[in-house]
Amino acid sequence: MILHIKYMVSLCCKTLVQAILDEYDIPYKSIELGEIELKSAISDEKRAELKRALLKSGHELMDDRKAVMIEKIKGAVISMIREPNEELILKVKHSDYLSKKLDYDYTYMANLFSEVTGVTIEHFIIAHKIERVKELLLYDELNLTQIAESLNYSSVSHLSSQFKKVTGLTPTFYKQLKNKKRTILEDVGKI
Incomplete structure (x- = not known):
């Protein structure tokens, strides 16, 4: 049986959901981003408990296709x-x-x-790519050419122009800022 979980977008989310499943003794085969494969079907009562626990943790059990x-x-x-x-x-x-x-x-x-x-999906992809660029700039382990290559940009100038369009700053200027503002992963791509 497969359950779909809303707002499960990071490794931390997976760990939190795993703890909830363990707490409620719900056996599972695997946990992926947004999806849990249970070993067997669960009762309506267990499902309701799981739904409440997930809501408390900021996640949501989804039924809508x-x-x-x-x-x-x-x-x-x-x-x-x-x-x-x-x-x-x-x-x-x-x-x-x-x-x-x-x-x-x-x-x-x-x-x-x-x-x-x-x-659009494309806008969502761009927003996430820019957040990833910000993260990689913070780590300061890769140069801009390596970042562009790792995120499948055609060139550094393409990355830079897209970064400036989204943030209003050049990647170099952003890297020099003291208080770098990043967006929470769950909020990336929202208007």
């Missing part, structure tokens, strides 16, 4: 940016990557995403 699809898209985008793999290194288009990963037509996903969130 559209909401589940939106969370799958968000999870795939976040994974694509935060955990790049060989497909991205080969410069696969975002639309192709998402279609293959989620096994849905990209046009369907893009229309649904825009309809439900009010933001």
Whole structure:
């Protein structure tokens, strides 16, 4: 049995959800971003307990098919940016990557995403890429060329112009700021 969890977008979220499952003695096979695979079906009473516990932790058990699809898209985008793999290194288009990963037509996903969130998938991807650039600039382990390459930008100038368009600052100026403002991962891409 698979359950879908809203706002489960980081390793910390996975750890928190795992603790909740353990606390309520709900056996599971795996926990992924936005998704839990249970070993067996649970009673309505257990499901209600889990739903309440997840809400207290800032997560939500989802039943709506559209909401589940939106969370799958968000999870795939976040994974694509935060955990790049060989497909991205080969410069696969975002639309192709998402279609293959989620096994849905990209046009369907893009229309649904825009309809439900009010933001395009591409805008959501850009917002997350810029947040990742900010994070990598904070770590100061990679130079701008390496960051551009790791996030599949065609060039440093493309990264810089997109960064400036979104933040109003150049990456170099941002890096020099003392109080760097980052957005909470769950809020990235919201208007």
